[in-house]
Amino acid sequence: MPPTVEPLPCCLPVTCRKSATISFPDPAVCGATATGAIAGKKLTGQPVFVLTSKRTFSGAEEFTYNLKNLKRATIAGETTGGGAHPVSGHRIDDHFMIGVPFARAVNPISKTNC
Numbered sequence: 001m002p003p004t005v006e007p008l009p010c011c012l013p014v015t016c017r018k019s020a021t022i023s024f025p026d027p028a029v030c031g032a033t034a035t036g037a038i039a040g041k042k043l044t045g046q047p048v049f050v051l052t053s054k055r056t057f058s059g060a061e062e063f064t065y066n067l068k069n070l071k072r073a074t075i076a077g078e079t080t081g082g083g084a085h086p087v088s089g090h091r092i093d094d095h096f097m098i099g100v101p102f103a104r105a106v107n108p109i110s111k112t113n114c
Contacts, residue, residue, distance in 0.1 A: 052077035069109040
């Protein structure tokens with residue numbers, strides 16, 4: 001989970017506090033897991049609504065997907081744009097680059113990311 005997304009679900013208490021993980025095909029690369037708690041007032045009992053669009057992408061998409069699977073938020077709007085997998089840029093020539101996924105974000109509840 002991107003470091004900017006990791007703390008957000010911690011502020012929205014849920015009954016099932018599982019975190020998303022990133023699975024790396026290369027065992028030499030360490031997987032990331034969201035851990036720890038955020039100090040301060042929690043939004044217990046408050047409804048949470050997430051509005052999405054086709055421009056909802058990457059970490060915002062993962063955050064939304066995790067809240068959906070935790071049954072902690074109502075999701076409304078358009079289908080998101082994708083981008084849940086971390087990618088690495090590879091130059092093809094002087095004018096083009098391609099992004100190749102090197103890992104897969106996996107939600108522990110759904111066992112997938114879509």
